[in-house]
Structure formats: structure tokens, C-alpha cells
Amino acid sequence: MRPTPDPFTEALLARADDALVLGHRLSEWCGHAPTPEEDLALANLALDQIGLARALYAEVGAGSGRTEDELAYFRTDRDFRNCLLVEQPNGDFAHTIVRQFLYTAYADPFWRAAVGSADPALAAIAAKAELESAYHLRHASEWLIRLGDGTAESHARAQAALDALWPCTAELFEPEPKARLPDPVPLRAAWSATVDRVLARATLARPADGWAQTGGRRGRHTEAFGKMLAEMQSLARAHPGAVW
């Protein structure tokens, strides 16, 4: 029996899982992006996310006696705490960019606020993550504006992706144990302001808040996530204990 992690460790695990799952989804574009430059960009973003996941898993592992590989490759979907937004399949390029924008508009102020955390390990990770999330947000915002304010086709695809992913955004601001973590209320205000500003420049319509799809933070994931995990974990599970 492994020890039951405390609520703070669970919250760190949720961010680690966000980063790993988003990093893996982005890495699925490697070799398939619309241009070589964008292929490089998405692979770089994936690398940043996976690096962030590793730093966070190391902290989670220190608090719960598990290794990075155990956490990434030997848990099943019900043990993952990532939000539903990041696990959504890549879809077309607009879908990927909208997912990236909606998540990063949350992650950037999250990490900036976490720099002031009373937990020194989280503060150190956040101080690096906030520098990286800033250019992730710039990348996603620029692309969303290009797509939304581009051709009729790119506009329609961006709006369709926005409408499809919007119900997954409320989960980002679910209440969490507050100690040592940024307060979700001002985060939601910062996120909402960023969304409004970029959507206005992109000539896209903000979807109405309505029914919200949640559950990822409690281990209830979408069907596509199981398939993603099966692929992501297959090598490690075929060779348990293997090292470089």
C-alpha cells in the first residue's frame, strides 16, 4: 500500500498530469504540423510541458514515494488528475490552437501567482514555468488571431473548436485546497480578460457559459484519453524497469 497523498501533493499531481498530457498531445503533431516552422514550435512546446511534468512529478514522488516513471507510465486513467481540456484529441490545427490558448491563458497567470507560493519547491518550479508559459500564451494567441481573423474557412474552424472546447474550461477553476496554491477566483478573472481580448482581435464570438463538462480532476476522463495513455505507456509497460 502506498501512502495516501495529502491534498497539496494531489494538486501538484494535477498540474504534473496537465503538463504531461498536454505535452504528449502536442508531441503527436511532430512531423505532421502545417509547416516545418510550426512543427518545430509544437515540438518545443511539447518539450517544455514534459520538462515541467518531470519537475512536478519529482516533487510529487518525494511526497508519495513514487518515481517519475511510475507516475507517468504505470498509472491507469482513473489515477490521472489532469483536466479534461488538455486530453482532448488534437483535431485539426485550429482545434489544437484553441485548446492550447484556453489552457495557456489559465496556466500563465497560475504559474505567475505560484511564484509567491509558501512552498519553496513549487515556487522554484513556478519561477521557471511562468517564463515559459508567457511565450506559450503569445504563440497560441498569435495563431488564434491569425485563424479567427483569417479566411472564412479558418474562422469557421476556429469558432467550431472554441464552441466544442468551451464546456471543458470551467473545470480549470474548480475549488482546491487553498494553502500554498493560487486562488482560482482571481485566476478566473485574469483568464476571462485574456480570452476576451484575444477573441476580440480574432473576430471570434465568446461562447455562452452553460453546461460544463468536469471530472478530470477526480479521475473521470474521456474515452480518447484511455487510447492516448495506451499509446503513451506502451513502451514503458512492455519493458518495465528499463533504463537508458
Add this chain to the structure above:
Amino acid sequence: MSDDRRARAWAAAAAVVDPELPALTIADLGMLRDVTLAGDTIEVTITPSYTACPAMVVIGWEIEAALARAGLGPVRISTVLAPPWTSAWLSPEGRAKLAAAGIAPPPTAPADPGLFAVAAPACPRCASLATERISAFGATACKSLHRCLACREPFEAFKAHGDGSISNTASRDVLS
């Protein structure tokens, strides 16, 4: 004697090159943070440039090998994240080596560009300021891709990252 041992250990570690940027040493890059003695053990403290820097493991091995060649050890490698690395930590020698390797050094006072703003570093080959960015992302996390409009050569630039002070980031607006 221990000061001499520490100085020799620093010199050996400082000569280790970044495998992804072999023109520069980890000291040039500001990634070598400290060398201390803990009894017999030499503790070498390094920090990654970007969180995901994939060179960290190899750099650790290279430090162990360099100190072994210098007849020094045992060694313990310690990786720290705080304070966060910034391109402002590049040494003057490091900046000169970058330029000599055909990689534009980062601006010394990194500014936060707004949306669609593009840094236009001088061409490291012909020094022309007429350059354009091809991609904000390059072959490694720390570089971007550019092209000189004067000599027509493509080149890489070392990205400005961080500013050496996290205290002023709370008010930063990346979408300005």
C-alpha cells in the same frame, strides 16, 4: 589546500561544454552555479536553462568525467531550479563565442515583445540589421531561426529569456 582543490574542481567543471551548444561551456552559459566541498565530496551545482533542458543528464556525466580526469572526486551533482536561469547570465566570453559560432547573442536587456512583435537581431555573419525571423522556435529551446536580408544567409539567435529579476514579472502583460 581545500581552496586549491575547490579551484581546480571549478576549473574542470567550468570547461565542460553544453552538448547542444558545443561552442560554449556551462560556465559561459551561466549554468554552473557553485562548487563546494562537503568533507571529501565535491558538490557541483548546476541549473537548467529551460526547465526541460535535455542536456542536463549528459552535463552531469561530463562533469563527473572532467573531475575524474583532473584526479578529483568523489563528486556529487546537484541540480537547482532557483533562482531561475536567465540569458542575462551569459558571460561576455560566452556572447563572443556565440557570435563566432554564427549564433546571434541575446539582447542584454531582454524586453517583453507584444503580440506579433519580432526581435530582429543583427546578422552574425555580415552584421546587417536587416534580418527577419523565420521561427520563434529553433533546434533547441534556447534558439530561434532567422534570415539575413542583406547576405541572405539563415542564422540562429540565442533567445532572450528571463530578466534576472522575478520581482517585476507580476505586472507583466504578455499580450500588450
